[in-house]
Amino acid sequence: MDRRLVGVALVVVALAAVMVAPVLSGIRSIGTAVPIALPSPPAVGDCVARLPADVTNSGQAPPQLSMDRVLLGPCQGLIAGEVVAYWPDEAALVDAPRSRRAGPCYSPLAQFAGLTLDARSTGAAEPWLVEPVSWRPTLAYQSFLIAPTDLERRAGRAWSACVIAPAGGQPYRGSLAGSFGIGTLPVGFGSCWTSDPSGQLAGPAECARPHTAQLLATGWTGPYGSSPDAEVVSSCQRVAARVMETADPARGGQLTFVADRMGVVAAQWSGNPSTLGCFVTSADRRPLIGLVTGIRDGPLPFAS
Structure with missing residues (x-):
């Protein structure tokens, strides 16, 4: 056989061995595994800087949103909503009392806003019992049930949280916290x-x-x-x-x-x-502007 052909054949065999050897021994990379840092779950009292504009409450159970569609932010200045409830797992959410309109959100909302002024009420969501009518003070709100992102769920998280925003979706200043009882109900509600x-x-x-x-x-x-x-x-x-x-x-x-x-x-x-x-x-048909909620002895909010 020609010595040149033998030499070429040996080179081919050597190259093939170099290419196959790493595959046979497994592909390896040098480095250290680093766990992904998951964000902290929302907490009661957190403020929401942004909610998706394409999701509205239909008047039944609150719509569910993934946390990656909600932006938490500082409570100073304009905000879009507030976290009023947090459940650590699915069992806690299932056990939460429900209302027709707000699902599990109404009872913690009532407690957060301070709707417990009547000593005869037996719970935060109970109406004020003023005979002959059982009244419930009005809050114009929409509620959203917030859930972990897909990544968090794959990591084993199953918490839920409730965010409350004004019914009209407009941003507001202040807080719902204790707003019945201290006269600071944000006008959007x-x-x-x-x-x-x-x-x-x-x-x-x-x-x-x-x-x-x-x-x-x-x-x-x-x-x-x-x-x-x-x-x-x-x-x-x-x-x-x-x-x-x-x-x-x-x-x-x-x-x-x-x-x-x-x-x-x-x-x-x-x-x-x-x-x-x-x-x-x-009484004289003058228009009002603003709220009379919690006004106490302050000036009445006549428009003119």
Whole structure:
């Protein structure tokens, strides 16, 4: 055989051996495994800087969002919402009491906001019992159930948290924490209404803009007509005194109170038509701007 051909063959065999040997022995790399640092779960009282704009509460159980769609941030300045509840695992979430509209979020929301002013209430989510009507102060909010990211779930995390934001989605200043009882309810959580040409209330609309009336509370009583109208209005005025934190909610006749079935007085009410609404409005039809919630003896928020 030609010596040159033998030499070429030996070179080919040598190259093949070099290429195959690492495969047979396994591919190896030099380095040290480093665990991924997962973010801390949200905590009650944390503030949310941003929520996705394409997710809204349908009025039933709150929508669920992955934590990678929610941005936590500082509580100074404008915020989008607040964390009011945290459950460490799925079992704790399953055991949480639920409401029709907010799922597991309402009870911790009520506690966070301070809706426990009536000593006769047996729990944070109980209504204020003002006979002949059981009233619940109004918060215009939307709730979101926040869950771990896919990466966190693969790491074994199964926590859940509840974020509360104004019903209109507008950013706000301040905090819901203890806002019933210290007079600092952020204006975005109020429910304000204007009059339409037929005289019915239309809304709700932003309370930072001029409006006809503020919905202070919704309530429930016996069958329609079982309580005299005068008693219902008096009951509304008593709960208004609690919400406004004053012994004179009418302010010497400057304000008046309307209590009636929401399906009768509110044109756009989509809930149970037998639900009672307790509204405050000015006696001389001047528009209001802002909230009377927790106003105490401060100046009334007339627009002009």
